[in-house]
Amino acid sequence: MNSMEQTSNTVSKEADFLRALYQDWSDRMVANPNMTIADFRSLFDEWEKPTLEPEGVTYKSDTVGGIDVVWAYPIGCDKSKVLIYTHGGGFAVGSSSSHRKLAGHMAKALGVSSIVLDYRRSPENPFPAQLEDAAAVYQALLASGIHAKDIGTIGDSAGGNLAVASVLKFRELGLELPGFVIAFSPWLDMELTGATLESNDATDALITVPLLQGMIAMFTGGDSTKVRDPLANPLHADFNGYPPLYINAGGAECLLDDARRLHDRALAAGVQATLSVVDGMQHVFPFLAGRAPEADKEIERIAAWYKTLQK
Template identity: 85%
Template sequence: MKSSENKTAILSKESDYLKEIYQVWSNRMTANPNMTIEDLRSLFDEWEKPTFEPEDVTYKTDQVGGVDCLWAYPVGCDKTKVLIYTHGGGFAVGSAASHRKLAGHMAKALGVSAVVLDYRRAPENPFPAQLEDAAAVYQALLASGIKAKDIGTIGDSAGGNLAVASVLKFRELGLELPGYVIAFSPWLDMELTGSTLESNADTDVFITVPLLQGMIGMFIGDDSTKVRDPLANPLHADFNGFPPLYINAGGAEVLLDDARRLHARAVDAGVQATLSVVDGMQHVFPFLAGRAPEANEEIQRIAAWYRAL
């Protein structure tokens, strides 16, 4: 299936914004290695800063299936079609508020509504609480009359893991599977075996192995068997019968190999899978939506992929 590594000779000046905010975060975490989870959550709620406010999108606070959520409704969108957005942040930080603008851009590009989950976060609620919340939302949408084929799961980083793993959970529950899955810079490998963890360590200004190790500890605790559980580490999953899958990543990020391996495993299982890698870009570069051409062009590629399904 399709794979593209888009080589960009010169990155836009606007794309520097994400790199700069990641560098500030890294500096702050290095200066305060004992930062509390509350402080980390405050820091990561700044993730909305790179994203310009999408025009003609309204928002609504709600509960779906007992889970706190935030709806994004582009003007004129088809509300019978829904993106379930699971935010990134190592399963422990990030929120619907930090990701609502990105979800709004995606919903607008696809002409659908989006529901951004404030799922239960680690360490207070370790694995599999996040998947249980995603399943509750999915089941509630189905019960409301939304068709499975008109639902897509989408997420970034750890939320990209959840966008993939939630579909595996739906299958485990015997539910009809959604129509498609979109994963931005998915963090999948709880064993941390990806080759780009080392080869891209000098170009990724944000994600480090120690940071990932800390997040793993909060997500799955000390049970070493869980690092290979397909619902925690989808690189060990069976992808037969999986919905069409779009994966993207930045060429500069340490988690690039996770995206490549997910694509390879999906293709091997016969899944309609697309991988888009944009050279030189950082982790979850679509956060630059509305600001930088690299993000805007990627969102349009995803929209074209969606329309062709």
Template identity: 70%
Template sequence: MKTKKVDFLRDLYLDWNERMAANPNMSLSDLRSLFDEWEKATLEPENVTYTSDGIAGINSIWAIPINCDKSKVMIFTHGGGFAVGSSSSHRKLAGHVANALNMPALVIDYRRTPEHPFPAQVEDTTEVYKALLSSGFKAKDIVMIGDSAGGNIAVASVLKFRDLGLELPSCVIAFSPWLDMELSGSTIESNADTDALISPPIMKVMTGMFLGGDLSKARDPLANPLYADFRDFPPLYINASGDEVLLDDARRLYSRAKEYGVNVTLSVVDHMQHVFPFLAGREPEVDKELNRLSNWYENLSNIEE
């Protein structure tokens, strides 16, 4: 049986859907304000400070744990279907992950759709990565992380780094990644009744905005990493909920990376909602997941040493 704490995220998603249904002509500005409420699900992390910044001309928020290792950094690309979500909606989640990995997190406000369709998001993330390298960070000390659409961006950006001949980051972390722009995953239908947030109609609209209306790009590996060549890709950690429609995206990413010999881990937690780490500080199962992630990263660091 689900606990009340787990239901907090489900109830938030259901509330959003009710409000969107009641106002089918909701403006994009109002929709973005709605999704900035994502931060409500997350309790404030302990011993984390925040500061605003502009990296490579891109507004960002730093989440910096007290006494963390500032020689390392994670670039956090937020979710929200490429159109909504922001550094504000994700700063607390980033703070919890920053605590778990003992390093600062930089949550970037990449350009969003529909004003800026693909590949603007990958381009912005690439510029941030290059700027951090130029400022003195070593590639081996940079972690790429993102959730939902941001998980897509995190993965695709590393593919872009490789194509540009840049030294690659230490690892990539994807929470409930949305990867398949063809919307062909089996769990889109099988988990339709348990996912309180995502539905095929919403995904179709957001796909169209992301691709600028050009559905021929749906198989571009930088828009849909399920078609990517993962040779030489860094270690990859994926998590997802057993109840979400994007579960099959996570499973297929795991299988695709595995085919290319990537050191890849998939963590599926049952009876949770999309991007369940948003319940950090509120749900013990999320604390366990962040502990698994911390142990995974620590093991990687020990192997590199």
């Protein structure tokens, strides 16, 4: 189906906020090679900084399916339609706090509600705890009377992996599948074979192979056989019968090849799949929602895509 390369000669000065934040994190990680997991989590909770607060969105803390969550309710939204948002952060860091505003922007653009999961994180809870938590929330939403077709999974980076893999988990559990999937800069390949890991190393201000290797060790609990498990590495999955899929990535990021390969695998299985790559953008550039035109235009494209699914 669709593959869009959004090219421009310049990156907006507003978009540089994200690159500068990532560079600051990278510098701090280099300066403190003995960072604890608590240090990492504090660092990555700064991920909310690039996102401006969306206007007209309210939030509510809740527990759904035994999982702590934060709801985003845009004023006038259709609460019978839900985005299940799984946050990024290498399965180990990130939270509803870091991702609440981005989930709010997405819910507002689509006119629906969003639920941000504080799923169990590694290393304390390795794979597949995260997918079990996503499945528990999905089953609770279905039990509450929300229709599967009115639910979408959405996530970024490792949370993009979870947005993709959770649907595979739902299928394994014999559940009706959700209506659609949205993945921002998904990190899918636990074997780290993507060519852009090397070719974009100089332009990606955050992602490095050593950083990913550390996240993989925590996620898999040190079990190297899990890096090829389709629920941990969806590039090995069977996508037959999969819901419509929207994938985006930044042209400057190391994980670009993960997005491209997911798109190729989905198309090969007959899935309605769209890939949007925005030139010069960093990892999970929609974090710039409300701040940079590149993010706002991308969210508009996703909203237009979502509307075509509702017809």
